[in-house]
Amino acid sequence: MVTDPKDHNIDRLFAEASGDQPPADLVARVLADAAALQPASAPVRAAVRGNWLRDALDAIGGWPTLSGVTAAGVMGVVIGVYGFEMIDALANGVLTDLGGGYSLTPDLSAWVWEEGNV
Amino acid sequence: MGSGDHKLDALDDGALMVLFANGDTAAAQVLTMRLLPRAYRHAARVLGDRAEAEDVAQEAMVRLWRAAAGWRSDGAAKVTTWLHRVVANLAIDRLRRSGRSVGFDEAGDPPDPTPGAEAHLTQNARMAALDAALAGLPERQRQAVVLRHIEGYANPEIAEMLGIGVEAVESLTARGKRALHAALAGEKEALGYGD
Numbered sequence: 001m002v003t004d005p006k007d008h009n010i011d012r013l014f015a016e017a018s019g020d021q022p023p024a025d026l027v028a029r030v031l032a033d034a035a036a037l038q039p040a041s042a043p044v045r046a047a048v049r050g051n052w053l054r055d056a057l058d059a060i061g062g063w064p065t066l067s068g069v070t071a072a073g074v075m076g077v078v079i080g081v082y083g084f085e086m087i088d089a090l091a092n093g094v095l096t097d098l099g100g101g102y103s104l105t106p107d108l109s110a111w112v113w114e115e116g117n118v
Numbered sequence: 119m120g121s122g123d124h125k126l127d128a129l130d131d132g133a134l135m136v137l138f139a140n141g142d143t144a145a146a147q148v149l150t151m152r153l154l155p156r157a158y159r160h161a162a163r164v165l166g167d168r169a170e171a172e173d174v175a176q177e178a179m180v181r182l183w184r185a186a187a188g189w190r191s192d193g194a195a196k197v198t199t200w201l202h203r204v205v206a207n208l209a210i211d212r213l214r215r216s217g218r219s220v221g222f223d224e225a226g227d228p229p230d231p232t233p234g235a236e237a238h239l240t241q242n243a244r245m246a247a248l249d250a251a252l253a254g255l256p257e258r259q260r261q262a263v264v265l266r267h268i269e270g271y272a273n274p275e276i277a278e279m280l281g282i283g284v285e286a287v288e289s290l291t292a293r294g295k296r297a298l299h300a301a302l303a304g305e306k307e308a309l310g311y312g313d
Contacts, residue, residue, distance in 0.1 A: 010299055013248050014267045022158035026172045030154055030179045034146035037183040
């Protein structure tokens with residue numbers, strides 16, 4: 001297609017106009033509007049929802065405490081199901097040693113013996 | 119912008135609208151850099167007044183941010199089409215309120231765009247000459263010429279932006295360009311395009 005030479009100047013004028021840019025202060029105002037109108041981000045909302053859990057954990061000493069409580073609870077269930085002796089045997093007597101022999105409950109035999117002698 | 123923003127540069131405007139609605143601040147920056155210049159140029163050329171063009175462009179972008187929450191990235195609407203439609207309507211409202219609107223049957227001789235006897239105009243003066251010539255066109259013709267010849271949109275897109283048929287756009291742009299040529303005829307030296 002042959003371009004009409006009369007259109008040459010007006011096409012250059014159009015090309016120059018197409019490079020016209022908004023002033024910096026307008027860009028700043030538009031970005032400020034965007035910040036004011038933008039909904040809160042999803043990650044921030046997630047963090048807010050998670051705060052109650054973090055607060056509850058902090059109150060009891062954080063995650064290490066929770067892991068200790070969990071371990072004790074699990075051990076209690078296992079002993080209840082399988083019996084102390086079986087677990088102690090599987091653990092090579094560790095539980096007995098930790099308790100200083102079979103003394104996880106107080107040994108009242110000495111009291112009975114003493115009362116019998118009185 | 120950071121490397122994350124380079125990834126955003128590859129996304130289309132609709133996807134960026136959804137990201138903006140989900141709180142992605144970088145999406146707002148990319149959309150602003152991509153769309154604000156188009157909205158501003160459209161308003162500036164149609165209104166012929168930079169301060170008013172800034173107001174219209176800012177208002178159009180505010181409406182864009184508000185529309186983001188309900189935007190569907192898989193929808194048929196293009197963000198640029200939506201934005202230019204808003205700019206066109208805001209600009210027409212201002213022209214009509216100020217009494218500067220030129221209807222289809224009211225277009226007379228365009229004002230003389232030559233500012234004095236200077237042989238060489240600055241870029242701003244050339245834009246002022248263009249704006250003066252555009253101001254003599256009926257408003258729809260002016261909008262169509264700006265969107266076609268300055269923003270480079272295809273006729274079907276312009277038809278959607280202005281709410282008219284494709285054939286009407288073809289007619290408006292052809293007549294508009296002829297009228298601009300007549301208005302700027304003889305200004306070759308004055309416009310600084312001496313070659």
